[in-house]
Amino acid sequence: MAEELHVLTVDDSASMRALLRVALGSRGYRVSQAEDGVAALEWLADSGDDVDVIVTDINMPRLDGFGLIEALRDQVRFRDCPILVLSTESSDEKKARARSAGATGWIVKPFDADRLDSALRRITH
């Protein structure tokens, strides 16, 4: 049986958080969630020691996905943690900005849960 991975999903949409909880939870992930970049940083500071991978949206209030990725890459603890962007955006400019900030990959919404699972397994292997 595959090892249980702990994923933090960061998305300001409650509907998307619910969708991700079902999609990833049913595929054996332990799922924690935050509603924006600020909430994610606060949660990670307190409880993030065993997080294996982070999935983040881009457009969020307070601190967006780019800011979150940059803040995490500034911390030794999360410098190597895989971070996957999951966004409705698909422009090369936005992807390049995410790559420059330190993102590990990008998935365009709407997403296929099996492909998301496959990508998460690959980047945490």
Add this chain to the structure above:
Amino acid sequence: MQAAPSPHSPDSTPPATHHDHVTIMQGQAYVGTGKPEIVTTILGSCIACCLYDPVARIGGMNHFLLAEPAPDSGVVADANYGAYLMELLINQMMTSGALKSRMKAHIYGGADMHRGMTQIGSANARFARQFLATENIPLVRSDTGGECARRVDFDPVRGRVRVRIVGRRDVPVERPSAPRPASGEVELF
């Protein structure tokens, strides 16, 4: 004499003399450019949601065919579904400078056009109301249900909407479309 603004008109600015016209089709979301324009769609059982940030004066509209796929269906919530098009519209508005916490919503459509058949329109309207409640976006006006098609004209700068009943033959064929090429695309850096 200028007419007083209706209770649903958040702005009393006199109308501009010229508007560009933009038509939204099923599966699309559109956010206003900031210039005077009227965004139009025609609905049967589909839903159009208009979102408006009255401070930024940014508005947008989507038009979706179905609510959301069944959880175990394996079907991706693509541009046929409100589950995707609602998020797409919100994100596009935020990219344009709107704040989600200031957004107000209108929903239109959701007619049950064929008696005795699956009540897709009612299900779509229920989904839209539930989605907005979940996302804490106030629903300030709605005109859904019934058996008649509707035409919606939305002014995204002023947040004003005009809804008219139209004939069934004015409604474009409502059926699922192919997914966008970029949907679900995975790119590892």
